[in-house]
Amino acid sequence: MPTATQAQRARKTRGMQSRAALPVLALDAGNYDLKFYSGSGHPKAIRSVRFQLPQGRDPVSFSDASPLIELPDGRRYHFGAQAYKYRRQQQTVVENKVELARLHLYACLEPIDDARSEFPLALFVSTPDPARNAASLEQQLLGAHEFKRNGVEFRVQVESVKVVREGMGAYYHASQQGLIPDSGYTIVVDIGGGTWLTRLIDADGEVIDENVMDRGGTYELATAIGFDHRLTDALGTTADPCVVMDGFRMDHAYADTGLSWADWLDEYLEPWFKDIFQRIKAQYTPYMPRVTRFLVTGGGSHLIAERLAGRRLFAVVGDPQFANVRGLYLLSTDTQLCMTPA
Structure with a gap:
């Protein structure tokens, strides 16, 4: 007969049984890497470095691992390793990453099924201090977003934003792994x-x-x-x-x-x-x-x-770089996982 704690943990970690119909993105926008996971394959990472291109400057080559983001007002940002090919690139590690939440989201959004770039979205994000940063993150991320990523026009409606303590995703993931x-x-x-x-x-x-x-x-x-x-x-x-x-x-x-x-x-x-x-x-x-x-x-x-x-x-934790974002995604599959207040 399982104990109450074992039963509770089983409820926490069986989340893969029930997927939400709404597309989900788990996003761990770190100082070194932007990690993201949509539930299939392996989580992905983009180096958290960017360069804002002057209007008269052509970009170097871009890719999903080093995307080019274009905003409606004409501003362009090249993220990832390719940003090192420009002079004076900007490093998230020496900035306030909370203020960059919207840009980081755009860098990590890929078309659904390699084709759809207009869709609603449920977003799960982490931050070291939700009490201080959750309101700002929600304000930036909730609602409609229009931008281009690698030349593809995106129209995304973020329906919900769940802000979680950074590190708790890794705890949920480790719990599922029996650690x-x-x-x-x-x-x-x-x-x-x-x-x-x-x-x-x-x-x-x-x-x-x-x-x-x-x-x-x-x-x-x-x-x-x-x-x-x-x-x-x-x-x-x-x-x-x-x-x-x-x-x-x-x-x-x-x-x-x-x-x-x-x-x-x-x-x-x-x-x-x-x-x-x-x-x-x-x-x-x-x-x-x-x-x-x-x-x-x-x-x-x-x-x-x-x-x-x-x-x-x-x-x-195995594959520790992605443990937190894997655990964030688990929250989308079973609300029982969210045992602690944000």
Whole structure:
């Protein structure tokens, strides 16, 4: 006979049985990547970099992975890796991503069934601090939207916007994967590009404490590495932290220069890692005896996955870059998943 908690968790995680008729997009607009998922295939990502083209400038080639957005007033924005081919591109990691919500949505909207570009939409988004940002996100995203994406005219009516605490999607996804114990507390540690955050969650799925660090994500680690003379001397100039962040996923190499910090990465990674977990321990000291799982997720978690391997209390979500957006999509398939208030 299943326990009440097991039955509750089963209701949370069986959501794939009932899909809403309204098209759904789960959107996790991160500082490093814009992640999105419509329920089929694998979630997708677009590098969170853009360039606003002057009226007299032709764009370089665009694609679904690096889309060109055109607004009715004539403004044009090129997103993704191709934005690096222009000078003075804009990096979301050093901006307020909430203010860019509408543009980020346009970058991530693709035609339905490769053909339909006029449709209603239910939107599920996350933000580190819903209490502060939910109203602004809803104001920007609800209603009618007209724009061009890669030359295709879109007319989209956003019927609903559900704003969820960032990191909770990863918790829902991990619960479905059987990574959350039936008892005790879970601490979600979400390490992103610009920020890292924690949520303390009880066995009923309630958030009972939390902390959002506006700094300290992989951008801070990349900035520190970018000042190291072993890199700057070889480059002959300062290193771009965002290019270093790209290198974290490509053998720790600085673009195509052949320069790498892999041999001395630990000199920076170790104190960065320790600082995060010392802060977690300090905040949650009274709860530690009842913590049964540290769930580590987010696009920066791969940097510390090896250090956590084999530790009984720790679990790193598989494909952590997309765990949050997968969990957001689960909310569209079963409202029982939404156990915590936004």
